[in-house]
Amino acid sequence: MFKKVLIANRGEIAVRIIKACQEMGIRTVAVYSEVDKHAPHVQIADESINLGDPTPSESYLNIAKIIENANKVHAEAIHPGYGFLAENPDFAKACLDSGITFIGPTPEVIRLMGDKIEAKKTIAHAHVPVIPGYNGIQQDLPTLIKEGKKIGFPLLVKATAGGGGKGMRIVHKESELEQSIESAKREAKSAFGNDSVFLEQYIDKPRHIEFQILADHHGTVIHLYERECSIQRRHQKIIEETPSPVMTPDLREKMGKAAIAAATAVGYTNAGTIEFMIDGNQKFYFMEMNTRLQVEHPITEATTGIDLVKWQLRIASGQELTLKQKDITQRGHALECRIYAEDPSNGFLPSIGTLEKVDLPNGPNIRNDTGVETNFHVSPYYDPMLAKLTVNAENREESINKMIWALSHYVVLGVTTNISFLKKVLDHPEFRKGNITTHFINDYFHDWLITKEGLPLDALIALAVYDSLHTQRQEIVRYKEADPHSPWQHVGRWRMGV
């Protein structure tokens, strides 16, 4: 096993990985940019390295800087987390070239799966169903428009190098096609440095269901059941659960087999995820493979009792996967909510500011993964996800109720968050019934406003008490003079005793 691991990431995932390493007796090295120097992942790590400029390309995305520092501190392995360099084959290759173990699959597999077109071709060869579409290398506008018309509408434009919904557009009618392709290409170019896109048939009533995979270097590949991630906004997941409410033993058997076949076909190693889309008739299609740890991995851990990060470390160090498929069992139901600094009543725009107070809910089967704390400044440089909240219980209904309770006790003050929104989604009758698709937010929460009802009386009373306690005498005079015609000046009992 490694003696020292560098974690090339920040936020909650860096914290989560550092904790796993420390439990296993591995020394940890955090990296950080200038704005993160007091961040929890830096505080908790055994060592830390300042990467300087907060611009991602100068810090968390700077391959040369990270490798150089890893060598300097004699880290034997690098864990990339998710996002940033996690699915960058050049980074995996650079690690390899400098004798550092990259905790993930080989650069070749990352490159293959990162190219969504090649990935689909390869997976289709393994007899796993894929969605019809245009995957050609001809990327000129006339060709794409012609191919788009051939597929028909609605269709999806997706960045070849994409992920996380960036560079992705749904096109409902022909007249939107040109503008959508151009815009997707631009976004793809700026996010991934590659503007190539593909087109595919748009599935009606789609649900996003993915399978967790673990594969070692000795030929063992297992799956750890599904996660349903249909609740998405801006094509990014916000609520995930396992088991999926539509899963049947038969479908699970088929999809699990397909997931293993897909992973085997590409010679996959380490932890990975096969993402499928299923339609209203429970037909499933391979979408993509994520060659890394997923954000939503805690729900799998909660229901299988298996620590995925520890297995990533063991597999990367060459150990055999001692878990057998028949030993993997799932118990109860788990839900995860992603806590974002964003405003759901204003197009989910990111919210920036200082967290004046962070106070997290605690209780049986409540897990907090967080990379922030009180006084942390949420900067515009990075993804606005602050934390993850995971709960598990005996069944889905109890799990939902527990999550609503936990969210009701989740205190993050200083920026606008999606917490109230998450609660409303969980409590929606169709969500409770399990009738969800990836369009759920658009279908039911299109015009949702965070505070339709206005301020409740209790909040006004609390504010009045707070301000009364925190207002100085001279300020009061100022307020009084500020408005000499205020009716309050003439209310007997309230008049200042001057």
Place this chain on the structure above:
Amino acid sequence: MADGGLTVFINYEHNTHVYNITVERRDNQFFITYDNNEYTVVASELKPGHLSIQLGDRIIKSIITQGEEDKFVFIDGSIFKVKRIELTGRKKTEKREGDLHSPISGTVVSCKVKEGSLIKKDDVILIIEAMKMEYLIRAPYDGIVKKTYFKEKDQIEIGQLTAEIQKQEE
């Protein structure tokens, strides 16, 4: 008020609505007036920002923080963002017409219209990129572009006007 009672007049703005409140404090007793109703409460701050307030036989628990501009109130599982404002000599917050103001700070990817050109409602005027996502400013109505304020690669700040559009008469 010989005993040192403090009276404060406060206006809170929340979601473009303004609430006028008066509060008088005597030790841990607070006399609050809102909307012609009076509420007498006994309250204490247990630790910074954590309030326990007794109103009749009810206990209200709340956590309040003061940011640079806004206050955040956590109460009964909900969070509200509130601004304390002074109304004197100042108009109430103007309603912004349409949605021609930038909802976010970022970089302009492209300006899709030219001054003087005719546009239809929902036409894209400006594309702004922030945090690797694109945000579109669309025309709120049919009209003629009177002025555009940004071009490609410009930095744009939240709340800045992106363009002026002369509404087309029916």
